[in-house]
Structure formats: structure tokens, C-alpha cells
Amino acid sequence: MLKLMRSPLKYVQGQGALLHVYEETKNLGKSFLFICSNSGFKSCHEKIEKSFEGTDATIHFEIFGGISSIGEVERMRAIVKEKNIECVAAIGGGSAIDTAKATAHYENLPVLVIPTVVATDAPCTGLSVIYHNDGSFSNYIFYPKNPDAVIVDSDIIANAPxxxxxxxxxxxxxxxxxxxxxxxxxxxxxxxxxxxxxxxxxxxxxxxxxxxxxxxxxxxxxxxxxxxxxxxxxxxxxxxxxxxxxxxxxxxxxxxxxxxxxxxxxxxxxxxxxxxxxxxxxxxxxxxxxxxxxxxxxxxxxxxxxxxxxxxxxxxxxxxxxxxxxxxxxxxxxxxxxxxxxxxxxxxxxxxxxxxxxxxxxx
CATH class of the missing domain: 1.20.1090.10 (Dehydroquinate synthase-like - alpha domain)
Structure with missing residues (x-):
């Protein structure tokens, strides 16, 4: 068995990190879809919008349904096509992250992960847990690569429960x-x-x-x-x-x-x-x-x-x-x-x- 090692292409962490999202990810595309939890959107969108001010990149925020379900992934894929998205991003916990990873994978796009809690190690891993639309377990998806970038704002984590x-x-x-x-x-x-x-x-x-x-x-x-x-x-x-x-x-x-x-x-x-x-x-x-x-x-x-x-x-x-x-x-x-x-x-x-x-x- 061959030994191997995989990790995110970029990991960024620190206070005020969200103010540097554009600078750290501008190589990933010119149009971003941010798949957000409700709390993630509230705590992060202003800082992220500020980081993109004065650039030629476009950003779109979408609140997801709360579960990384087959239906949610399909809904996000439709938005990717409609908005001509070049990079899919997650803002939230494990479910938002898994939804974004799956969407990016199926659309062959880079993925950015912005965790708002550090309750699991999902942000850096190369897999997702997917559920049926009724909330029951469906399957794991193992990806050929880990996330392209993970950005953790320590102020956001400090203010989470x-x-x-x-x-x-x-x-x-x-x-x-x-x-x-x-x-x-x-x-x-x-x-x-x-x-x-x-x-x-x-x-x-x-x-x-x-x-x-x-x-x-x-x-x-x-x-x-x-x-x-x-x-x-x-x-x-x-x-x-x-x-x-x-x-x-x-x-x-x-x-x-x-x-x-x-x-x-x-x-x-x-x-x-x-x-x-x-x-x-x-x-x-x-x-x-x-x-x-x-x-x-x-x-x-x-x-x-x-x-x-x-x-x-x-x-x-x-x-x-x-x-x-x-x-x-x-x-x-x-x-x-x-x-x-x-x-x-x-x-x-x-x-x-x-x-x-x-x-x-x-x-």
C-alpha cells in the first residue's frame, strides 16, 4: 500500500481573517456563491462584502435548508448555473460545508470553506455526509481533493457558543x-x-x-x-x-x-x-x-x-x-x-x- 498525504491547498486563520477573503481567494474565480447557514450569514456577510469592495468580482449569498441533502445540493447546482458561478463557498457548520463541497464537486469548481464553529474537523477533510430529503442518511462522498481554501476568523469562533x-x-x-x-x-x-x-x-x-x-x-x-x-x-x-x-x-x-x-x-x-x-x-x-x-x-x-x-x-x-x-x-x-x-x-x-x-x- 502506497503512503500518501492530502490537505487543503491553503489554510488561513486569525482575527479579522474574513476581511481578507478576496485577497486570499482571488485566484479561485471572479464569481462566488456563498452557501450559508442563517447564523453564518448574519455573522459573516458584512466582513466578506467589505473584503470584496472595489474589486471586479461578484458575490451571491444563499441561505441553505439546514441539511446537506440531495435536494439542497441540486438547488445550489442550479444557482451555480444560473449565476455563472466560478467558486463555491461555505459559511457555517458541517452541513453547510458538506453542501458546498458536493456542489463544487459536481460542478467541477473550486471550493472555499469558512467555518463559523469548530465543532468538527469537517472544514479540511475531503469528504461529505449526504442525506435524503427527509433527513435520513444517504451516503458519503469521497472527493479527489481537499478544499482549495479554508479561512477561519478567530473572532467569529470566539463569539460562538x-x-x-x-x-x-x-x-x-x-x-x-x-x-x-x-x-x-x-x-x-x-x-x-x-x-x-x-x-x-x-x-x-x-x-x-x-x-x-x-x-x-x-x-x-x-x-x-x-x-x-x-x-x-x-x-x-x-x-x-x-x-x-x-x-x-x-x-x-x-x-x-x-x-x-x-x-x-x-x-x-x-x-x-x-x-x-x-x-x-x-x-x-x-x-x-x-x-x-x-x-x-x-x-x-x-x-x-x-x-x-x-x-x-x-x-x-x-x-x-x-x-x-x-x-x-x-x-x-x-x-x-x-x-x-x-x-x-x-x-x-x-x-x-x-x-x-x-x-x-x-x-
Whole structure:
């Protein structure tokens, strides 16, 4: 298996970054379609319009329907054709980003990503999650390239609810441990290639940054100010986690998330929260050193990530069995583990992780 490495062509981050959108993306085209969430449009459009003042480029903002559905992608493709768009851009969270990526892919255009929250590592990855028009899951789209540009304005992130930053740290927490498991098993990355030393270095840096700056960044975000720690966590949640996962691979943590989505009581639980707890379960399966396990658990509790099933909204052990069965379905990334993992083994690990978490909280 050949080793490979992919990433966005350009990553820009900092305070006031939106005032430089035109300057950083003028090579991508002369007409831009910005696919926006409602909140994304409100918080970003004035700065973006200012960045395009005095240029010969045209911009069009379109509020999307809230879900990266087949119908929304088709609607945006029609606008691209009608407006003679040369670059598709996203402003918002994961769904807006996935809609823009798919639209750009099908229209063979460059894509610009402007996240307004850092709750997942979607901005830098080369894939989308697509849903049917009724909101049910349809398919993943794996793209031949990552986004052409990702621009993150730290002021926008600092003013978003802190729960999104925490969720992003939960998603980022799995990056190193899942990649490490894939490397040991010689399993392919999300890009279906071998894992490079560069990818592993990014994944480890992601974890180290969470430990060093996570709590301090949370305090900054809660107070809506930008500090070096917040800048570091924005980069960890967005770039290090996104490029790390793309090139490092997934294992137990993300399969646990997929499994728990089958439970109605977890419908409102954030992606990163479940991934964080899935990381604890993976460490139990690996029989990781006690010091490492409790280092991860202490980090989780310091920033408000769950360490018990009850914190995920699950109180019935029979429901945990259902989640474990779904997490071990054919094609799930949990099968990247050395020796594989059965539903029973995963159930056992989830129960033990929960018991250790309850004990830790009661100390």
C-alpha cells in the first residue's frame, strides 16, 4: 500500500481573517456563491462584502435548508448555473460545508470553506455526509481533493457558543488514538493510503495541543475573547484533526459515534461528545496504560466532555448493546483494530469505561 498525504491547498486563520477573503481567494474565480447557514450569514456577510469592495468580482449569498441533502445540493447546482458561478463557498457548520463541497464537486469548481464553529474537523477533510430529503442518511462522498481554501476568523469562533468548541475538542481527541491504532494494524487512512510519519506527527501534535491549551481555550471562548490558547485549539480542532483524520484513519471512536446515532436518546448529543467517550472505550479495548487512560479522562472532565454513559443520555444497558451492535456493522472503522472487535467486546469496553468514569467523577 502506497503512503500518501492530502490537505487543503491553503489554510488561513486569525482575527479579522474574513476581511481578507478576496485577497486570499482571488485566484479561485471572479464569481462566488456563498452557501450559508442563517447564523453564518448574519455573522459573516458584512466582513466578506467589505473584503470584496472595489474589486471586479461578484458575490451571491444563499441561505441553505439546514441539511446537506440531495435536494439542497441540486438547488445550489442550479444557482451555480444560473449565476455563472466560478467558486463555491461555505459559511457555517458541517452541513453547510458538506453542501458546498458536493456542489463544487459536481460542478467541477473550486471550493472555499469558512467555518463559523469548530465543532468538527469537517472544514479540511475531503469528504461529505449526504442525506435524503427527509433527513435520513444517504451516503458519503469521497472527493479527489481537499478544499482549495479554508479561512477561519478567530473572532467569529470566539463569539460562538463554547459548547461547539468543546465538541470540536472531543472530535479532535480521537484523532491521535485512532490513527495510532490504524498505523499498528497497517490499516488504510480515510484517503485509502498508507499512513505517513507526517500524518502521525500532526495527529500527535493535535493531542498534545488539546492537553496544553484545551482548558485555557475554553475559558477564552466562554468570555468571548481571543488568546493564543484559543488560536491553538481552533487550529487543533480544524486543521490538525481534519488533516490528521484524513491521513491517519479512524478506528473505535468514530464507530462508537455511528453506533450511538441509532439511539433516540442520543439525537441531541453532539458528535464530538460521543467520539470522546468512544476514545475512552478504545483505550479500554487496547488495555492502554493506566496513566494514559486517566490522562484522557482528566482532560475530558476539565473541558466538560462526557466520561459516563449517563452524560451521553444513555441509562439502559440494553440500549448500549444496540449501539455496540450498530458500531460493529460491516464496513465500520472499528474493524481497523488489530484482531478486530466484536459487539460483545465493544459492549464490555463501554460498560467498563462508564464504570471508571463514574468512579472518577465521585472521587
Amino acid at each position: 463554547a459548547k461547539f468548541l468543546v465538541a470540536g475538542m472531543g472530535d479532535a481527541l480521537g484523532t491521535y488514538f485512532e490513527a495510532r491504532a490504524c498505523e499498528k494494524a497497517k490499516a488504510p487512512s480515510l484517503e485509502n493510503g498508507g499512513i505517513t510519519k507526517s500524518a502521525m506527527a500532526l495527529c500527535k501534535l493535535c493531542y498534545d495541543t488539546l492537553l496544553e491549551d484545551g482548558y485555557k481555550a475554553l475559558k477564552a471562548c466562554e468570555n468571548k475573547v481571543v488568546t493564543p490558547a484559543l488560536e491553538a485549539i481552533i487550529e487543533a480542532n480544524t486543521y490538525l484533526s481534519g488533516v490528521g483524520a484524513d491521513n491517519g484513519g479512524l478506528a473505535v471512536s468514530h464507530s462508537v459515534y455511528n453506533g450511538f446515532t441509532a439511539l433516540k436518546e442520543c439525537e441531541s448529543t453532539m458528535h464530538g461528545s460521543v467520539v470522546a467517550f468512544g476514545t475512552l472505550a478504545q483505550l479500554v479495548i487496547e488495555d492502554a496504560p493506566e496513566e494514559e487512560f486517566y490522562e484522557v479522562m482528566e482532560f475530558c472532565t476539565s473541558v466538560g466532555l462526557p466520561v459516563t454513559l449517563e452524560e451521553l443520555g444513555v441509562t439502559d444497558k440494553d440500549r448500549v448493546r444496540i449501539a455496540a451492535e450498530n458500531a460493529c456493522a460491516e464496513g465500520e472503522s472499528i474493524h481497523n483494530m488489530i484482531g478486530d472487535v466484536t459487539p460483545e467486546q465493544l459492549y464490555n469496553a463501554l460498560i467498563v469505561a462508564d464504570a471508571l468514569g463514574r468512579e472518577f467523577l465521585n472521587q
